[in-house]
Amino acid sequence: MKVICNRGALLEALTVAGNVVAARTPKPVLQCVKVTAADDRLTIAATDLEVAIRYSDSQVQIEQPGEALLPADKFRDIVRESVDDTLALEVTGDTANIRGQDSHFKIFTQKASDFPPVPDFEGDADLEIAGGLLKQLIGQTLFAAARESTRYAFNGVLLSAKGKKIDLVSTDGRRLAQAKGDLISDKLPKEGAKAIIPSKALTLLDKLIDDPEEAVAVQVRENQVIFHTSSATLTSNLVEGQFPPYDDVIPKDTDKKMTAATADFLSAIRRAALLTTEESKGVRLQFSKKGLVLTSRSPESGEATINFPCKYEGADMEIGFNPTFLTDALRVVDSDEISLELTAPNRPGLLKGGPNFLYVIMPVNLQ
């Protein structure tokens, strides 16, 4: 194999692939990337057996096609530190030679056939979605997913698609986020498709999409989901388990409602949160006809009171929330105004930002 590469494009490919390469693994081949030169492009593939990625780099000149397995971090570091515009990569036997104008690196390769298969995108897409929208939906839900819950389904985001509509839902058992949008096209069966996608895959996908106008093609298999953009294919195993019947926890009987400007409410919460501690995280929200008063107290440091004028309908009430849970959501709302609907101090609050984003948040029991 012999290829002349544009260093910048190659570095980007290796950086993206590097996100998948397992840091610690008993299988050394998983610390490698598979490099394939064929059909005028260089494909970089990496996998940790959960998530796999293929990234194609077309800014290459292939003099001799072939494939090789290179240690991911060494290869990337060499490309990053090099100063040339182009680098020549030549693999002979089990040695890869990377040559710049004044440099020559030899690194040892492993057998390409040992690498687990990294699927390509084949056949028709089940659905297509605008890259920008997909990024937005990910941003509006991923933060609320659990990290290492024993309720495995909570560690992913539920993607449901049906009738040219898509929605993403995530929860960690304390709060729940849902974001909706329209598909460009879908060839799904009538009952639609559902898949719980691991957080890691969505984090990567978010980085892969850089053109908001570009359509992302998606295939949902029994235990895998495949995303395809013009330059990359991302395959991920699905999270096993049953996503909870989340519709049941979205309150439908709210009788109190606050409306406010998103940025102002965010600022008020952030200021009230300044005097909370690890042990008493809660901010007290007192709603009345006059508006909202936010207070917090930390036994060691002091108290905070924020008077926040806003529109409020319903009986006076007092409720406590973990301010982080509120700010998490307010940061990703894409509308200028939000509403917060409530029923009782021990019942969930329902935050809505525009027609396509809703967020259910459980209160804290204040002392």
Next chain:
Amino acid sequence: MTPRRPIQQLSISLVNRIAAGEVIERPAAVVKELVENAIDAGASRIVVEVEDGGRALIRVIDDGGGMPPSDLPLAFASHATSKLTCDEDLFRIATMGFRGEALASIGAVSHARILSRMPTEEAGYEVHNRGGAISDAQAAAGNVGTTVEVRNLFFNTPARRKFIKGSSTEFGHISEMLLRLALPHPKVSFLLSHNGRKAMDLPAAPEGERLLAAWPKEFHESVLTIDVRDAELRLRGIIGLPELARPTARYQFFYLNGRHIRDKFIQHALRESYRGLTEPGRHPAAVLLLEIPPGDVDVNVHPTKTEVRFRDSGRIHGLVHSVIREKLLGSELTPLALPTRSDAQGEPREDLRHKLAEFFRQMPGEYSAPPTAQPGAPAGSQPPFGGQVATTIDAPFVASNPPPASFSAERPTLPSMPMPPMPAIAAPAAFARSLVGQDAQQSAIQLHNSYLVAQSDDGLVIIDQHALHERIMYEELLARVNRGPLEAQRMLIPQVVDVSTTQLALLEQIQPLLGKLGIEVSAFGPASVAVHAFPSFLEKLEPGTFVRELLERGEQELLDLHEEELLHEVLDMMACKAAVKAGDPLSPAEIEALLARRELVERSSNCPHGRPTTLRLSLRDLEKQFKRTGF
């Protein structure tokens, strides 16, 4: 309206059954009565065999004096005893049993059999009692001594039978009971088996050795013995160093003239003796044997004889308090050696460890640098803290007591401790400088990601980072809980945990307590519970995992704890989970924050589990180690 029924004298069998309710409340009570009889019969070896927690069978075999065949049927009659003959005897009781109720009560609620052979007889005799129907004595083969078999306990009192807990719980009570009986009788060997498996084996031994059986092995190094007598009273036994004090009184055993008692006066006197040496609310470990003239005490207060009334309780209180206090103040109490780490509470799971490490990492921002920081500190070195450390370590009674000279011979010594390469912080230089006394700068360094070593006024201290942090968290939590319930995050989707029926019962009992701690749990179907709220500060923990562990741990605790003790147990657990673990690397800022908070916590030299947080090596110790003494 129910028609009026005439008053009638109850039948004897009914009377016995009712009386049985008072004395025989659970299988352990049967064991108590039978073993006490065996001890009174002069046995040197007592074997107790139990099946199915005592519900199926309790068999007590002794090699004592036995009974003549003519006495056998009488043994089952109520208020029949060989231990009292006239009214006056009641005021000079020297035997364990005396009320003459036990066997009658047991016989009334079970299928019982007594087989007895006197040493002078060729053969034994046996008699049966089937729920009150007593057979005549018949000849039967048997060894010298008495064997009592009790089968199908409570077969005719279904209400009582229903209250019997699981086999392992009941057996736990039995083994606890037998231990209590065995401690003051070192010359008698005791063997206990459950379902054919040996559970306790106490060979005849000197008294000191037998008393140690009351405590786990790891206590045995930290024991003081006492033996004091005056003309009438004698107090002897073993007491644990303050570090052995626990949130429950499970390691306390009190005996009066050989009989196990519970007594608030003695307990109070004991606690008072440890005042200032242990945390308030902790119960020191002690096995105390008190001997007083039988006439000075009334043991006939309650059928189970565990409560007594002293004629002069003030005198008893004073004796216990002064003897123990004196012993403690005359002893070296600061732990000096590196104790072997007790894994009793189980290794924490790896994922918990990481979450909690993260929790801790968020803490330092909230704590300001210690007030002693000096403006002249060289850049990169850590702010000092040592001066304050030393003052909290040296409790007044320790300072006047130099460590024993045997230190070097018996204990692992500091110079042989493997020293890792120094971390790349400025500490080593400052550390070395301060050791030679040219600079007041003091720092702490972390060794093996587990221990902090720092200079103190008169030497150096070694701090167990987990134990110290746990201690700090425990104190902070306790203070918080006393101010009001912990803040709880409610769950949107409650986590469901599968539980056993015992765990469910336990949960009902501790629900109000959990409420205070911000944990809201409710039954969810017959074999599971749902967690509805969980303390916000334990955000990184899985509520379900925590509750499951709590219930599993609670189920194993056989003693019925008081609410306060329970609170301490749960706080212990929370603090332990939330604290940094051994093996967690700490940044200099984290070390500093941890040590700064050390000052906030009084008596931080013991972690809630009773393990020390801090060990001390004085310059004198070091000089001794390096053979510098005498210059």
